Amino acid sequence: MRTEFSEDQLADPRLSQANDILRKCVHCGFCTATCPTYVELGNELDSPRGRIYLIKDMLENDKPASTEVVTHIDRCLSCLACMTTCPSGVDYVHLVDQARIHIEKTYDRPLADRLMRDLLAAVLPYPGRFRLALAGAFFGKPLAPLLLKMGGPFRRMGAMLKLAPSSFAGRAGKAETGNLFPAISPRAGRVAMLTGCAQPVLDPGINAAAIRLLNRLGVEVVLPEGEGCCGALVYHMGREAAALDFVRANVDAWTREIDGEGLDAILITTSGCGVTIKDYGHMLAGDPAYADKAARVAALAKDISEYLTEIDLPEPVNRTGLTVAYHSACSLQHGQKITLQPKMLLEKAGFAVRDVPEGHLCCGSAGTYNIMQSQIAARLRARKVTNIESLKPDLIAAGNIGCMTQIGAGTALPIVHTIALLDWAYGGPRPGALDGIAAPDGQIQAAE
Ligand code: SF4
Numbered sequence: 001m002r003t004e005f006s007e008d009q010l011a012d013p014r015l016s017q018a019n020d021i022l023r024k025c026v027h028c029g030f031c032t033a034t035c036p037t038y039v040e041l042g043n044e045l046d047s048p049r050g051r052i053y054l055i056k057d058m059l060e061n062d063k064p065a066s067t068e069v070v071t072h073i074d075r076c077l078s079c080l081a082c083m084t085t086c087p088s089g090v091d092y093v094h095l096v097d098q099a100r101i102h103i104e105k106t107y108d109r110p111l112a113d114r115l116m117r118d119l120l121a122a123v124l125p126y127p128g129r130f131r132l133a134l135a136g137a138f139f140g141k142p143l144a145p146l147l148l149k150m151g152g153p154f155r156r157m158g159a160m161l162k163l164a165p166s167s168f169a170g171r172a173g174k175a176e177t178g179n180l181f182p183a184i185s186p187r188a189g190r191v192a193m194l195t196g197c198a199q200p201v202l203d204p205g206i207n208a209a210a211i212r213l214l215n216r217l218g219v220e221v222v223l224p225e226g227e228g229c230c231g232a233l234v235y236h237m238g239r240e241a242a243a244l245d246f247v248r249a250n251v252d253a254w255t256r257e258i259d260g261e262g263l264d265a266i267l268i269t270t271s272g273c274g275v276t277i278k279d280y281g282h283m284l285a286g287d288p289a290y291a292d293k294a295a296r297v298a299a300l301a302k303d304i305s306e307y308l309t310e311i312d313l314p315e316p317v318n319r320t321g322l323t324v325a326y327h328s329a330c331s332l333q334h335g336q337k338i339t340l341q342p343k344m345l346l347e348k349a350g351f352a353v354r355d356v357p358e359g360h361l362c363c364g365s366a367g368t369y370n371i372m373q374s375q376i377a378a379r380l381r382a383r384k385v386t387n388i389e390s391l392k393p394d395l396i397a398a399g400n401i402g403c404m405t406q407i408g409a410g411t412a413l414p415i416v417h418t419i420a421l422l423d424w425a426y427g428g429p430r431p432g433a434l435d436g437i438a439a440p441d442g443q444i445q446a447a448e
């Protein structure tokens with residue numbers, strides 16, 4: 001694509017990067033076929049190519065963001081399916097990040113929009129506040145259908161309540177307590193694990209399962225003081241300064257461990273966070289005090305499924321034979337290019353794994369997208385659930401709490417994190433969501 005940034009503009013590293021990205025696009029349009037918003041809405045401006053043109057015009061001409069640009073960029077899920085498809089290697093994610101930062105600086109959003117974004121930014125990254133909000137949402141949940149029907153500014157509140165868990169007991173396992181979890185068998189490794197923000201509130205059993213399994217496999221797990229939200233939630237709102245505060249705090253916390261007892265890896269059980277943490281080096285490249293440390297942290301970041309495929313796993317204790325529809329989160333398959341590892345692990349653990357038709361299409365979760373763009377998100381959820389249910393599985397597995405919450409709001413099938421299934425297969429407790437689900441022969445079989 002031909003660009004016309006001035007020399008002064010190209011002296012700005014951000015615009016210079018945007019220029020390099022834009023020039024790679026040959027406007028072939030291959031990406032449109034796999035873009036969920038284009039597939040659903042059929043509007044070129046809701047396709048990657050259309051958005052690239054809008055961003056180019058805005059940045060090249062140094063225009064404040066217009067309502068039209070904001071509408072179409074806000075509708076982008078950042079699912080990154082376009083990056084998987086693009087034959088030219090267009091780095092769309094870093095272009096749309098720039099667009100969002102520009103929008104945040106130059107566009108005056110309507111009041112209701114601003115208030116909702118402020119509310120989400122003030123609550124979701126903080127587990128204590130989110131826990132309180134969720135308790136309120138639990139009681140307000142019956143109002144969700146009414147609010148959704150009322151539409152307008154009430155729709156987002158309704159979407160939020162619809163996503164709230166209908167039962168804490170079914171989803172929540174035991175939360176981990178303490179900061180150091182020693183290996184049970186001879187120590188074979190030492191890792192840090194991201195505690196995160198929303199996931200431990202929505203389902204504390206996920207990290208607890210990961211820790212149990214790792215400890216049994218001889219891996220010591222540390223949850224360093226001072227780490228928290230990865231920064232993705234506010235970064236995707238274009239709030240760069242707030243996001244970088246989270247990033248620096250995490251880099252500091254993990255650097256203390258790296259320089260202390262050392263770390264083999266920084267493990268992440270929420271793949272949406274994994275994409276961002278693997279990008280820390282890029283996000284802080286312009287900060288001389290943090291650039292090297294952030295790059296070191298990013299190089300150690302791994303999704304839990306990546307790490308587990310690199311170590312020797314024993315034979316499973318429980319081979320259930322249950323049929324699992326594996327939902328490949330966009331942040332795993334497109335954001336981190338992790339497609340085979342979770343399925344291989346589940347199969348090795350004795351599950352019958354099925355790929356979901358149209359598995360490349362986002363479920364509509366995408367951080368706060370299912371609240372801010374609830375109508376498109378609901379369409380994508382319905383499409384995803386239809387595809388999953390066509391497989392007639394016993395359960396759904398996924399590696400991202402956002403997808404689990406989104407899909408779980410549209411189906412009666414149990415949905416369980418991949419790591420909780422692996423923990424169960426290798427001797428951990430049965431995930432609570434599977435209460436009442438029997439193995440094909442009616443009982444859980446023990447391995448020989
Ligand atoms: S597939 Fe890549 S090169 Fe083709 S239009 Fe989309 S972003 Fe541009």
Ligand code: SF4
Nearest residue numbers: 035076077079080082
């Ligand atoms: S990130 Fe997803 S929604 Fe956004 S343009 Fe790319 S494919 Fe479409």
